Amino acid sequence: MASARFTCARGVGMATLGVRPGGAPGVGVPPEEPVPELPEVETLRHDLDREVAGRRVKAVEVRAARIVRRHRNRREFANRLVGRKLGPASRLGALLLLALDDGGDALVVDLGTTGRLLKQRSAAPVDRQTDAVLTFTVGGDLRALELGEAGELFVAAGAELDELAEARREAIDPLTDALTWQAVNARLQSRQEGLRPLLTDPSFVAGIGPVYADEILWASELRWDRRSERLSAQEVRRLHRAIQEVVQEAVRLRGSSVGEAPWLDLRGNKGEYEPQLNVYLREGQPCRRCRTPLVSERTGKAETTYYCPKCQS
Ligand SMILES: [Zn+2]
Numbered sequence: 644m645a646s647a648r649f650t651c652a653r654g655v656g657m658a659t660l661g662v663r664p665g666g667a668p669g670v671g672v673p674p675e676e677p678v679p680e681l682p683e684v685e686t687l688r689h690d691l692d693r694e695v696a697g698r699r700v701k702a703v704e705v706r707a708a709r710i711v712r713r714h715r716n717r718r719e720f721a722n723r724l725v726g727r728k729l730g731p732a733s734r735l736g737a738l739l740l741l742a743l744d745d746g747g748d749a750l751v752v753d754l755g756t757t758g759r760l761l762k763q764r765s766a767a768p769v770d771r772q773t774d775a776v777l778t779f780t781v782g783g784d785l786r787a788l789e790l791g792e793a794g795e796l797f798v799a800a801g802a803e804l805d806e807l808a809e810a811r812r813e814a815i816d817p818l819t820d821a822l823t824w825q826a827v828n829a830r831l832q833s834r835q836e837g838l839r840p841l842l843t844d845p846s847f848v849a850g851i852g853p854v855y856a857d858e859i860l861w862a863s864e865l866r867w868d869r870r871s872e873r874l875s876a877q878e879v880r881r882l883h884r885a886i887q888e889v890v891q892e893a894v895r896l897r898g899s900s901v902g903e904a905p906w907l908d909l910r911g912n913k914g915e916y917e918p919q920l921n922v923y924l925r926e927g928q929p930c931r932r933c934r935t936p937l938v939s940e941r942t943g944k945a946e947t948t949y950y951c952p953k954c955q956s
Pocket of ligand 1: 928
């Protein structure tokens with residue numbers, strides 16, 4: 644999928660209205676609306692594994708037909724889930740997979756740019772933005788909200804899951820052993836692009852969007868527009884280490900909830916990584932490394948990068 648996956652049109656109008664978190668007034672640059680990136684998806688995977696795996700599906704209600712577009716119709720999607728037990732949750736890049744009993748099928752959740760999952764008591768009122776509800780025989784229901792145009796749910800058989808994995812073979816998952824210095828280096832050399840567009844390209848590294856791309860670049864002391872093939876060996880090592888450390892720390896703190904429509908976890912709580920953000924949405928504030936005021940710059944139609952003009956070079 645293209646990098647548009649991480650660019651949400653929804654936020655452009657809203658985001659210009661208010662003062663950004665941290666107090667610096669906007670400078671007329673609409674920020675991208677943060678979307679679920681890898682740490683948020685991994686947080687959901689962890690929660691699903693703990694709170695949903697092992698439950699049997701009693702009923703499925705699809706309120707927006709477009710989210711099950713791979714199926715003939717809503718009923719066909721529901722029929723493949725009702726009566727089945729959900730197994731362990733796993734992740735394929737930014738896709739969430741819930742195994743199904745009897746065979747190698749899985750329920751695949753693509754959150755798109757805005758999607759959320761919520762585990763609730765069945766008696767809780769159903770939010771207007773709810774796209775689908777899976778009710779369990781015991782223990783509440785799982786709701787998918789705001790999947791938008793890009794998000795979707797589908798049941799995939801074993802062969803389809805293999806195809807999905809194959810399509811993502813090139814992307815490095817930063818939470819796996821695939822994130823080696825050598826793999827990062829080889830891709831930087833062959834892609835020959837600016838660092839930020841490359842970092843947010845899901846065919847390069849899985850699940851990095853605007854928030855963590857800027858944080859990784861700050862941690863590596865590299866400017867967003869550096870060309871990937873011109874980094875020194877030492878710079879490649881810094882970038883590699885930063886991808887690993889930023890993503891792991893964000894997973895440990897259960898993701899970031901920033902912006903006008905912050906991401907929420909399976910229970911509706913915010914992530915705790917926001918205070919760790921060193922550049923994202925902090926333009927005008929002093930750099931935590933060198934005290935220089937941070938700046939933001941438009942890098943594309945709806946894309947903004949935040950960085951330190953002094954210590955990132
Ligand atoms: Zn600095």
